[in-house]
Amino acid sequence: MKALDDVSFSIEKGQVVLIVGSSGSGKSTLLNMIGLLDSPTNGNIFIDDINTTTLNDNEISSFRNKKLGFIFQFSNLLSDLSVLENVLLPLQIAGNDLTSEEDAIDLLKAVGLEDQLHKRANKISGGQAQRVAIARGLINKPSIVLADEPTGNLDSVTSQLIVDLMKSMAKKLNQTFVIVTHDRQHFGNVDKVITIKDGKAFQVEEFSTMEITV
Ligand SMILES: Nc1ncnc2c1ncn2[C@@H]1O[C@H](COP(=O)(O)OP(=O)(O)OP(=O)(O)O)[C@@H](O)[C@H]1O
Numbered sequence: 001m002k003a004l005d006d007v008s009f010s011i012e013k014g015q016v017v018l019i020v021g022s023s024g025s026g027k028s029t030l031l032n033m034i035g036l037l038d039s040p041t042n043g044n045i046f047i048d049d050i051n052t053t054t055l056n057d058n059e060i061s062s063f064r065n066k067k068l069g070f071i072f073q074f075s076n077l078l079s080d081l082s083v084l085e086n087v088l089l090p091l092q093i094a095g096n097d098l099t100s101e102e103d104a105i106d107l108l109k110a111v112g113l114e115d116q117l118h119k120r121a122n123k124i125s126g127g128q129a130q131r132v133a134i135a136r137g138l139i140n141k142p143s144i145v146l147a148d149e150p151t152g153n154l155d156s157v158t159s160q161l162i163v164d165l166m167k168s169m170a171k172k173l174n175q176t177f178v179i180v181t182h183d184r185q186h187f188g189n190v191d192k193v194i195t196i197k198d199g200k201a202f203q204v205e206e207f208s209t210m211e212i213t214v
């Protein structure tokens with residue numbers, strides 16, 4: 001049985017793209033393939049003109065650390081570390097010297113957490129933790145940010161804050177966001193919506209301009 005079949009689309013730099021569809025339709029599988037956490041048995045995935053399906057394991061790890069950022073439904077912060085330390089973690093993993101603690105603080109300011117930098121991650125609320133996870137997902141300046149139900153675990157008001165934040169980050173930093181969500185109405189206008197049904201790209205809707213109202 002194939003989790004995905006006959007899925008074809010392209011995404012431009014800086015776009016906000018939603019992947020929607022019912023449970024079990026193949027959304028996470030698709031996102032994990034774009035994120036090189038899973039590889040297709042057939043077909044190709046090009047990112048920045050690189051055919052990622054030809055990369056070896058080392059190249060995949062390095063590509064993922066340098067070009068991709070991940071945000072998941074549960075923030076998965078390390079509870080013993082501070083908010084700031086959690087955001088700095090991917091830098092250390094990637095051996096990235098180009099980004100500094102100052103950048104981490106700037107990102108945490110952008111997500112409205114400048115007064116929580118040194119709080120332990122288990123002492124903040126769910127919505128704050130998800131904002132930390134967004135800052136962490138952006139610290140390596142990824143070309144593409146992949147988010148799997150980033151608001152799935154949040155109340156409606158906090159969800160809207162997180163959505164607006166991701167949309168404004170996409171615009172401000174010209175980063176591409178690919179977001180799996182059950183929550184299309186919270187997103188308002190986006191550049192593209194891909195509906196997955198039974199593992200196939202059932203519908204790809206493109207919108208000419210994304211209006212930002214934040
Ligand atoms: N690596 C894999 N190989 C084959 N089948 C898989 C693989 N991963 C998941 N599946 C199956 O593919 C289907 C799609 O799973 P997936 O997790 O992508 O769904 P989803 O759309 O993200 O669902 P949900 O909204 O519940 O998270 C499911 O039937 C699942 O059991």
Ligand SMILES: [Mg+2]
Pocket residue numbers: 027028029148
């Ligand atoms: Mg899923």
